[in-house]
Amino acid sequence: MPRFPALLPLPMKVLSFHRSLEESSGGAGQAWGSTESPSDDEAWGTDAETMGHPCMCALELLGMLVGSLAWFCSLATTLMPQWLTQSTELLPMESFEQGLWETCVVQEMGGLECRSYDTILGLPAEIQVARILMCLCLSTSMLGLLVAVPGLSQVKSCQGEEGKRAKRVLKIVAAVLCMAAGVVGLVPVSVAAHTTVQKFHDHRVPEVIPRWEFGDAIFIGWVAGFLHVIAGVLFITSCPGSHRGHARFPQHTHRQEVRTIHNSTSKHSEYV
Numbered sequence: 159m160p161r162f163p164a165l166l167p168l169p170m171k172v173l174s175f176h177r178s179l180e181e182s183s184g185g186a187g188q189a190w191g192s193t194e195s196p197s198d199d200e201a202w203g204t205d206a207e208t209m210g211h212p213c214m215c216a217l218e219l220l221g222m223l224v225g226s227l228a229w230f231c232s233l234a235t236t237l238m239p240q241w242l243t244q245s246t247e248l249l250p251m252e253s254f255e256q257g258l259w260e261t262c263v264v265q266e267m268g269g270l271e272c273r274s275y276d277t278i279l280g281l282p283a284e285i286q287v288a289r290i291l292m293c294l295c296l297s298t299s300m301l302g303l304l305v306a307v308p309g310l311s312q313v314k315s316c317q318g319e320e321g322k323r324a325k326r327v328l329k330i331v332a333a334v335l336c337m338a339a340g341v342v343g344l345v346p347v348s349v350a351a352h353t354t355v356q357k358f359h360d361h362r363v364p365e366v367i368p369r370w371e372f373g374d375a376i377f378i379g380w381v382a383g384f385l386h387v388i389a390g391v392l393f394i395t396s397c398p399g400s401h402r403g404h405a406r407f408p409q410h411t412h413r414q415e416v417r418t419i420h421n422s423t424s425k426h427s428e429y430v
Contacts, residue, residue, distance in 0.1 A: 244369070245368065260273060302333075336386050337386065344383035
């Protein structure tokens with residue numbers, strides 16, 4: 159019987175040691191769990207936004223540059239008389255050029271004489287439709303560039319979350335307008351090229367009669383149309399919505415590591 163009092167403190171020591179170990183493991187788990195504070199999440203989001211901001215600015219500026227170049231190419235296509243060219247063997251010293259607004263006679267010695275169309279109603283339907291579509295292309299492209307200006311990140315016109323949404327919407331609208339301008343500008347140029355090819359390979363026309371061929375304006379119009387589409391793609395890719403997934407992925411991985419460490423600590427305390 160006197161031995162029992164000597165043995166009683168041993169279980170008490172084991173229980174107290176187990177409780178202190180659990181408390182220490184719980185404190186460690188809380189210390190590790192504290193790393194999931196919103197400040198760390200905000201830090202991850204801030205780092206991702208800081209890394210994506212220069213790329214977004216570069217895409218926006220490149221989109222404005224490409225869109226402006228496309229607009230000037232479309233303007234040149236609209237005004238140039240070199241839509242179609244024709245040279246004859248009977249008059250090797252002269253060649254003819256036909257555009258949307260005038261026809262020109264080019265002499266080999268360097269002379270150039272142009273004459274505007276006398277009437278609008280007497281023009282072929284192809285030229286009338288091409289005029290309308292090219293003017294629509296220019297106006298749509300200019301409107302897209304003007305809409306994109308307040309949506310640039312360098313312009314401090316809108317602040318906060320609502321401002322970021324408004325900028326994103328403006329850039330999407332600008333992208334749609336640029337793409338629409340590119341499609342509208344490609345239609346008259348492609349139709350004129352298709353009609354020229356058909357007439358050139360028409361076997362019903364004698365070979366003696368000269369045929370119209372492609373002018374420089376046709377190729378510049380194709381370049382302008384594709385540049386408009388590229389500008390629209392650049393505006394869409396510069397929207398900040400694509401950077402959210404990169405900001406959330408590191409947070410998810412960090413939280414999985416914290417939970418794994420906490421579980422391993424609790425298992426170690428149960429084993430003891």
